[in-house]
Amino acid sequence: MDAAWHIIQDGLFAAIAAVGFAAISNPPRQAFKWCALIAAVGHATRYVMMTYVGLGIVGASLLGAIGIGLLATLIAPRVKCPPETFSYPSLLPMIPGMYAYRCLQSFILLLNAHGQADYSYYAYHCISNGTITLFVILAMVIGQWAPILLLNRISFSSTRR
Amino acid sequence: MLGCGASCIRITRNMGRMAGTLGLAVDLIILPNHVSLTLTDETTGTSTHSSCAIAKLPISYNVNTRLSRLSWDVAEGRLSLRESEARFREIARQSSTVSKPLLVILVALANASFCRLFGGDWQAMVVVGVATVVGYLLKMCMLKHKVDLKLMIVTCSFVSSLIGSLCYVLHWGATPEIALGTSVLYLIPGIIYINAVSDMLTNHYLCWLSRFMQALIMTACIAIGLTGGYLLMDIKMFL
Known part of the structure; x- marks a missing residue:
């Protein structure tokens, strides 16, 4: 019961985040509800994979993003919108913001490090957080584009009347 | 397009x-x-x-x-x-599909939810929400007056990080680091990064590099504003 509540909570906050970030990219009004649904499913998938299956953040993000791309491609023809309209805002809550922040933070500290031990410590955090950030972003984008490109006949004719 | x-x-x-x-x-x-x-x-x-x-x-x-x-x-x-x-x-000629006040509220809720997804507590969520509202209003005002994009990002990042550091300064909640880190994330050019990688995957290398550099410069501007916030508030960073 506790696990279900955590998964629902994760999906709910991802949906709110996706709707807000979607609003910045000015999508058609009918796209908002789909962005919320797709983001909730994608983020909850990543949460389940990381928390209950034991996958790392890169693999879990890849699976979550594949789910997002697949759902966006299948919903796009019904709403007559390109799949990217739903998949891009739905991906944004998965951006590894805290890893990027820690990478940046350690980079700033690196500039003022005194001595080899301090320097090595901050360099380690800068590189490790930066590497995770880079690979999570790559996994997210490749994962969401894979279904769009593989099902390209659906993806690129989704706006056809 | x-x-x-x-x-x-x-x-x-x-x-x-x-x-x-x-x-x-x-x-x-x-x-x-x-x-x-x-x-x-x-x-x-x-x-x-x-x-x-x-x-x-x-x-x-x-x-x-x-x-x-x-x-x-x-x-x-x-x-x-x-x-x-x-x-x-x-x-x-199409205008925005969302009114400006509603846009500000949605972005603030989104960034506060982002904070929650990273493990922030409710104090951190409130601070991030306020930092986003102030930063986003400032962004809209600067866009209206056609201020340079880079200067706008540095300024908004600086202002949002000052507000985001309230959890540190006033000892609110247990996740001040997450509040400060998330307070500027509404400025991250996520769509440009995603488009850059999609162009790379479809062999549009020149466009990929162009979009990636644009996003990188915008991220560097966020970092400059954030560093300014750290220095002004004299925050002792730790990892």
Whole structure:
């Protein structure tokens, strides 16, 4: 019961985040509800994979993003919108913001490090957080584009009347 | 479509679809600031060339969606050339689908939810929400006065990080680091990064590099503003 509540909570906050970030990219009004649904499913998938299956953040993000791309491609023809309209805002809550922040933070500290031990410590955090950030972003984008490109006949004719 | 945040593969598909209907072959060269287009009549072999600067527009998936629908209407003969030109101008004039006050509220809720997803407590969520409202209002004001984009990002990042540091300064909650880190994330050019990677995957390397560099510079501006906030509030960073 506790696990279900955590998964629902994760999906709910991802949906709110996706709707807000979607609003910045000015999508058609009918796209908002789909962005919320797709983001909730994608983020909850990543949460389940990381928390209950034991996958790392890169693999879990890849699976979550594949789910997002697949759902966006299948919903796009019904709403007559390109799949990217739903998949891009739905991906944004998965951006590894805290890893990027820690990478940046350690980079700033690196500039003022005194001595080899301090320097090595901050360099380690800068590189490790930066590497995770880079690979999570790559996994997210490749994962969401894979279904769009593989099902390209659906993806690129989704706006056809 | 380029100005509004569409990926290169969608733009080339749309162009090819419309040109194919008219019996034309299309060669599209997309450069960082310009587009060059050559149309060749496949029966006579005559060609015409045109190039223009890429419009600097805010990202709009509403405009992209409607332009994509327009390309199908042209390709399937539902619109004459004159009608499609009129439709194009009408789409280009489209305003935002969300009112400005609602946009600010949605972005603030989104960033506060982002904070929660990273493990922030409710104090951190409140601080991030307030930092986002103030930063986003400032961004809209600076955009209205046509302030330079980089200066705008540095300023908004600085102001949001000052507010985001309240959890540190006033010892609110147990996750001040998450509040400060998340307070500027509404400025991250996520769509540009995603488009950059999609261009890379579809062999549009010049466009990939151009978009990636643009996003990188914007991220560096966020970092400058954030560092300014750290220094002013004299925050002792730890990992």
